[in-house]
Amino acid sequence: MSNLDFDDNDISYESAQKYWSDIPATVDGVLGGFGFISDIDIEGSRIFLESLLSCNKAPCTDLALDCGAGIGRITKNLLLPYFQLVDVVEPDSKFIKTIKNYVGEHQSKIDTLYEVGLQDFNPVKRYDVIWNQWVLGYLLDQDLIAYLKRCRNALKTNGVIVVKENVTSSGKSEKDETDSSVTRSLQQFLSIFKQSKLKRLKQCKQTNFPNGIYPVYMFALVPIQEDYNSEDLKV
Ligand SMILES: C[S@@+](CC[C@H](N)C(=O)[O-])C[C@H]1O[C@@H](n2cnc3c(N)ncnc32)[C@H](O)[C@@H]1O
Secondary structure, eight states: OOSSSSOTTSOOHHHHHHHHHTSOSSHHHHTTTOGGGHHHHHHHHHHHHHHHHTSTTOOOSSEEEEETOTTTHHIIIIITTTOSEEEEEOSOHHHHHHHHHHHGGGGGGEEEEEOSOGGGOOOOSOEEEEEEESOGGGSOHHHHHHHHHHHHTTEEEEEEEEEEEEOBSSSSOEEETTTTEEEOBHHHHHHHHHHTTEEEEEEEEOOSOOTTSOOEEEEEEEEOGGGOOGGGOOO
């Protein structure tokens, strides 16, 4: 049991996997009927990513990782224009099979496709940017902290973990029974980052989304240096 305010029985990996197995492999499908916000979302992410790539001690642009990638919407529209190669993690086999087709002409820049849930994913490479969007609500607190620690140890020099997620305004987590996910509050995210030994390099709220949906925040996270042990990564 974590120190946050929902318990481990609240989300089920099996239920989430079943939910996504019935969802069509389209942009509208992976965005829950909100396919029309994809361009605005990508534009907000592009500005955020460019700010990271132009800061002091910017990450390199050799290899990125798209986590909970769906059909590769972010890989295609955001990461491939900037990075030489992109790896993908996605547990749904139908989405995995769709990715290269969806990406189209730049599909040769997709290096490795990992068909696994993030709770079981153990990075064996080092990444410049690890992008997590609209997926971390499927992970239990303790699994999320353990996963973020593995990501922290899989960063190259100046590497950054990006988290882009819905955030509640109530200060509490809110459960969605339909897809067995949880939306966390800002305070809960900050507590999870701290427990994962990560600190915020940048934080930004997505603008121009329609009214009536959760606020969406982008966080750029880097290791808290005194705790960071690059020797932890087994490659
Ligand atoms: C809302 S979609 C977002 C897809 C993509 N990140 C995007 O923004 O286009 C959520 C994705 O998370 C995946 N997913 C669900 N549970 C997961 C888990 N435990 N580990 C990794 N991915 C998961 C689903 O299969 C689905 O592709």
